[in-house]
Amino acid sequence: MNKHFFSDMGVMLGRSMRHIFRSLDTIITVTIMPIAFMLLFVYVFGGAIQTGTDNYVNYLLPGILLIAIASGIAYTAYRLFMDMQRGIFERFHSMPIARSIVLWGHVLTSLVSNAISVVVIILVALIMGFRSPAGVLSWLAVAGILALFTLALTWIAAIAGLSATSVDGAGAFSYPIIFLPFISSAFVPTRSMPPVVRAFAENQPVTSIVEAIRALLSNQPVGNELWVALAWCVGITLVAYLFAMKVYKKRV
Amino acid sequence: MQNQAIQVKGLQKSYTKIHVLKGVDFEVEKGCIFALLGSNGAGKTTIIKILTTLLKQDSGTATINGFDVATKPDDVRQSISLTGQFAAVDEILTGRENLVMIARLRHLKNTRQVADNLLDRFGLTEAADRRVSTYSGGMRRRLDIAMSLVGKPQLIFLDEPTTGLDPEGRIEVWKTVKELANGGTTVFLTTQYLEEAEQLADQIAILHEGKIIANGTLAELKKLFPPAKVEYVEKQPTLEEIFLAIIGKKAEKAQ
Numbered sequence: 001m002n003k004h005f006f007s008d009m010g011v012m013l014g015r016s017m018r019h020i021f022r023s024l025d026t027i028i029t030v031t032i033m034p035i036a037f038m039l040l041f042v043y044v045f046g047g048a049i050q051t052g053t054d055n056y057v058n059y060l061l062p063g064i065l066l067i068a069i070a071s072g073i074a075y076t077a078y079r080l081f082m083d084m085q086r087g088i089f090e091r092f093h094s095m096p097i098a099r100s101i102v103l104w105g106h107v108l109t110s111l112v113s114n115a116i117s118v119v120v121i122i123l124v125a126l127i128m129g130f131r132s133p134a135g136v137l138s139w140l141a142v143a144g145i146l147a148l149f150t151l152a153l154t155w156i157a158a159i160a161g162l163s164a165t166s167v168d169g170a171g172a173f174s175y176p177i178i179f180l181p182f183i184s185s186a187f188v189p190t191r192s193m194p195p196v197v198r199a200f201a202e203n204q205p206v207t208s209i210v211e212a213i214r215a216l217l218s219n220q221p222v223g224n225e226l227w228v229a230l231a232w233c234v235g236i237t238l239v240a241y242l243f244a245m246k247v248y249k250k251r252v
Numbered sequence: 253m254q255n256q257a258i259q260v261k262g263l264q265k266s267y268t269k270i271h272v273l274k275g276v277d278f279e280v281e282k283g284c285i286f287a288l289l290g291s292n293g294a295g296k297t298t299i300i301k302i303l304t305t306l307l308k309q310d311s312g313t314a315t316i317n318g319f320d321v322a323t324k325p326d327d328v329r330q331s332i333s334l335t336g337q338f339a340a341v342d343e344i345l346t347g348r349e350n351l352v353m354i355a356r357l358r359h360l361k362n363t364r365q366v367a368d369n370l371l372d373r374f375g376l377t378e379a380a381d382r383r384v385s386t387y388s389g390g391m392r393r394r395l396d397i398a399m400s401l402v403g404k405p406q407l408i409f410l411d412e413p414t415t416g417l418d419p420e421g422r423i424e425v426w427k428t429v430k431e432l433a434n435g436g437t438t439v440f441l442t443t444q445y446l447e448e449a450e451q452l453a454d455q456i457a458i459l460h461e462g463k464i465i466a467n468g469t470l471a472e473l474k475k476l477f478p479p480a481k482v483e484y485v486e487k488q489p490t491l492e493e494i495f496l497a498i499i500g501k502k503a504e505k506a507q
Contacts, residue, residue: 004359011356019344022383087340091399094304094334096326097357 008097012105013112016079020113026075031117034068035124041187042128049188057130061122062213063186066206067178068121069114069150073157074174076110080161081170084251103158103248110154111147118146138216141226145216148233149209153177155240162247180206205232257282257407257438258303262312265298272298274462275312280455282406285429285439287453289446294459296442297337300411303440304334316407333400337411339392340399343385347376347395350384351402358403370398374428390421397428401437408432410441414448419492420499426451 020026038060041049046056053059083089083102092102122130134142156173164170181187183197184206190198201207208228215222258280265273272295280286290296301307303314305325313320319327334340342350351367360366371377374394384392393413400408410429414422429452433439443449449456450470457467466473489497 007359008357011353015342015345015353018349022344086343087336087338087396088342090301090304090306090336091334091340091354092357093306094329094332095354095357096329 005098005101008101009105009108012101013108016105016109017112019079020075020109030068030072030075030113031120033071034064034117034121037067038064038121038125038128050192051189055129055131057125057128058132058218059214060187061125061130062210062217063181063184063206064125065118065121065146065213066149066181066186066209068117069146070153070174070177070180072114072117073110073150073153073177074171075113076106076154077157077161077164077170077173078167079109080106080158081164081167084162103244106158106161107151107154110157111150114150115143115147132217133219134217135219138219142213142216145209145213145226145229145233148230148237152233152236152240155237155244158244159240159247162244162251180204181210184210186210205229205236208232255281256315258286258314258316258440260299260303260312260314263299263302263309263314264311265295265302265307265309272462273309273312276459276462276464278457278464278467280438280440282438283433283436284454285433285441285452286455286457287449288440288442288457288459289444289449290442290459291444295462296459297411299459300334300336300409300440300442304332304409305329306334331406333403333405333408335396335400335408335410335413337415339396341384341392341396344383346381346383347371347387347391348380350395350399354399354402360403366402370401374398388421389417390424393417393421393425394428397425401432405437407438407440410439412442412444414443414445419495422448423496 038057041060041064042057046060049056051059080103083106089102093099156177160173161170184190184201184204186206190201190207193201208225209232211225212222212229214220215225256279258278260276260278263273263276264271276295276299288296288299298307302309303316303321305321305328308322313322315321316328317331319331321328342353345353348367348371351370352363355363355366368377368380371380374397376391376395376398379387379391384395387395397408397410397413400410413429414425417425426448429439429441433454441448441452453470455467455469456473457464459465466476
């Protein structure tokens with residue numbers, strides 16, 4: 001690792017952040033879409049959904065945040081794919097900078113841009129009546145879980161972006177991930193689901209992540225969910241990272 | 253100090269099914285323009301990729317300014333710059349942002365000044381704050397080459413720099429390449445246009461079926477063929493000459 005590693009990564013971050021802020025499409029998908037979902041669920045479906053809580057925005061928010069992150073990382077895959085297609089990767093790789101900078105720049109961009117959309121969505125939720133008694137430590141824990149979740153999905157996105165052969169392919173992997181929160185306890189409690197669906201919903205990563213965040217934000221005891229959620233995030237990150245690095249080394 | 257910018261010996265490279273390079277040897281002197289000629293798929297890009305540390309050869313050696321590309325890639329990358337076959341520019345950034353980005357990655361001081369100088373030199377000052385996606389092919393290529401000059405590398409690789417450009421754009425690039433060489437930079441370029449090699453190169457090598465089959469100055473290559481016969485032929489202008497005369501650019505055709 002050379003002494004310019006972090007400043008070079010800063011240059012890469014600046015570059016991709018400009019891409020994001022100059023692309024209306026990205027901004028709409030990663031923030032306005034989840035907000036639209038939130039409005040739809042709270043003001044249209046919400047009245048008919050029985051969650052056993054008096055504030056549905058509080059119940060819903062963790063799931064919405066995960067959907068926002070899942071749609072955000074589709075763009076990470078897209079940006080990576082576009083860089084591979086154009087000559088810019090070759091330019092960077094023939095320059096005296098650490099090669100992994102290019103990839104890490106995209107990973108860092110993913111973390112920063114998703115953090116921004118998460119903050120924007122939480123602000124909108126506050127206007128819609130979201131309230132949390134959680135203290136600073138709980139909020140930090142929530143931020144940590146969301147960052148880990150982003151990191152896990154980012155490395156999956158890296159695999160997709162590096163190995164895709166078309167633009168559509170680069171983004172397609174994210175649809176099942178965006179869909180996962182719907183088959184979890186993110187919008188409705190799992191007890192209302194038929195047994196097979198319920199079994200899936202209760203044992204997939206999103207449910208434990210949603211439950212952990214929900215418990216932290218409502219000052220309830222977190223219990224096992226937190227550890228299950230962390231195990232999923234760390235496990236997926238590790239496996240996806242190793243696989244993505246393997247693909248990356250093969251491609252460059 | 254040695255006089256060779258590039259030394260290549262016995263270079264071999266195979267992809268899964270094709271044996272692209274079957275023992276390539278050549279040397280390039282410092283400060284000259286070297287043109288590698290060859291048809292599509294001859295392996296020109298493969299050679300460039302090996303020399304710019306993007307690809308590893310199967311066997312043989314290649315050194316850039318005395319540094320082996322396989323064992324000292326970091327030293328090689330310090331002294332080279334690559335302008336690949338596809339314009340390696342960031343379309344979403346402006347021309348100036350592209351140059352500043354490269355200057356920052358090369359850890360230069362006064363990155364803004366470096367960018368402004370290059371924009372001026374390549375006639376891109378007016379377009380400096382426009383996104384590259386609005387540039388013409390020729391402007392994009394000029395910016396691409398300008399980005400390769402950030403930090404004044406001693407050796408620059410241009411992979412088919414004029415492919416896909418209109419005649420005007422091509423002449424702009426030729427002018428730039430000549431200026432580069434006049435400034436002491438070694439230029440390694442690949443092309444499939446014979447005229448381009450004839451116009452620009454001090455040294456021409458022809459890559460055919462995985463080997464260099466001819467290598468020398470234009471005058472030396474001409475000697476390989478039967479002596480010129482003197483014939484009286486009415487000289488018709490080429491379409492290119494007509495085109496350039498009409499659009500008034502002929503005067504700019506570089507020497």
